[in-house]
Amino acid sequence: MEKTWNNRAWFMVLPVLVLVAFSAVIPLMTVVNYSVQDTFGGNQFFWVGSEWYQEILHSDRFWAAMGRNLLFSAIILAIQIPLGIFIALNMPRKGWGVPVCLVLMALPLLIPWNVVGTIWQVFGRIDIGLLGRGLAELGFDYNYVNDPFDAWVTVIVMDVWHWTSLVVLLCYAGLVSIPDAFYQAAKIDGASRWAVFRYIQLPKMQRVLLIAVLLRFMDSFMIYTEPFVVTGGGPGNSTTYLSIDLVKMAVGQFDLGPAAAMSIVYFLIVLLLSWVFYTVMTNYDAER
Secondary structure, three states: OOOOOOOOOHHHHHHHHHHHHHHHHHHHHHHHHHHOEEEOOOOOEEEOOOHHHHHHHOOHHHHHHHHHHHHHHHHHHHHHHHHHHHHHHOOOOOOOHHHHHHHHHHHHHHOOHHHHHHHHHHHOOOOOOHHHHHHHHOOOOOOOOOOHHHHHHHHHHHHHHHHHHHHHHHHHHHHHOOOHHHHHHHHHHOOOHHHHHHHHHHHHHHHHHHHHHHHHHHHHHOOOHHHHHHOOOOOOOOOOOHHHHHHHHHHHOOOHHHHHHHHHHHHHHHHHHHHHHHHHHHHHHHHO
C-alpha cells in the first residue's frame, strides 16, 4: 500500500516561522548589512566590504576578550558539570525530600540575571556586603573592585551559584529514569558504588549531560548581564568578555560597523563550537 503524505500540518507552523523571521532573521540581516558598510550619520551608508571583519580578526582587543571568554567557559564547565552530577547523585529519590530539593534547586534559576548581578554586587562589597565584610574580618584582602583575581573568583562563584541547579535538574531527570532492575542486578553482582556510577548511572546520563554541556557552554560563552552589573568589565579589562566588549563598542563608542562585524564573528564562533561539542559527544556516544 502506497503511503500518502499530508502536508497540511505545515500551515500550523507558518505563524511560528513568521515570528522567527521577524525576531531573528530580519535583525540578523540588518546586522550583516551594517557589518559591510560604514555610516557617518544622516542615514548615509558607504560600502566597505570585508574591512570591518579584517579589522576585528587582526585586533588584539578581540582575541584578548576571546581568551577570557574561553577560559571562563572552561572553568565553568569544569566546576558545574562534576558538581551538578555529585549533587544529583545525593538527592533523594522518594519521600517528602524530593519536592523540597527540586524547589530549592529551581530557586536560583527563577531569579533574573540583572537581579543576580545586583545581589552579588552588594554581597561582595567590603563595606556592607556579607561576603566582602566577612572575608575582611577574617583577614583576607578581598576586593573585587580593584583586584582582577578577586573579580574573576566573584564572577565564577556567582555563575556557579546561579546555574549549577540547571545541571543538577538535568542529571536528576536522567537518574530517575533508570529502571530499578539495573540497580537490583548490580546489587546481586556485588557491584561497588563506583561501579554502579561508572557502568549504569553515567551511561544513562550521557544524553542529559550532552544537553547540560551545550547549554552551559553557550550561556557561559555569551554571558553579559551578571559580570557587567558586578564588575562592569573591570578592574581594567580583566572581566571584559566578548559580549561586554561588543556592547562597549556598539553603544559606548558607537562604532556600528565594527560592532556588527564582531557580532557576526561572535555568532559564528558560538555556532561552530557548539557544533563541535555536539559532534564529538554524539560520536563518542555512538561508539559506545
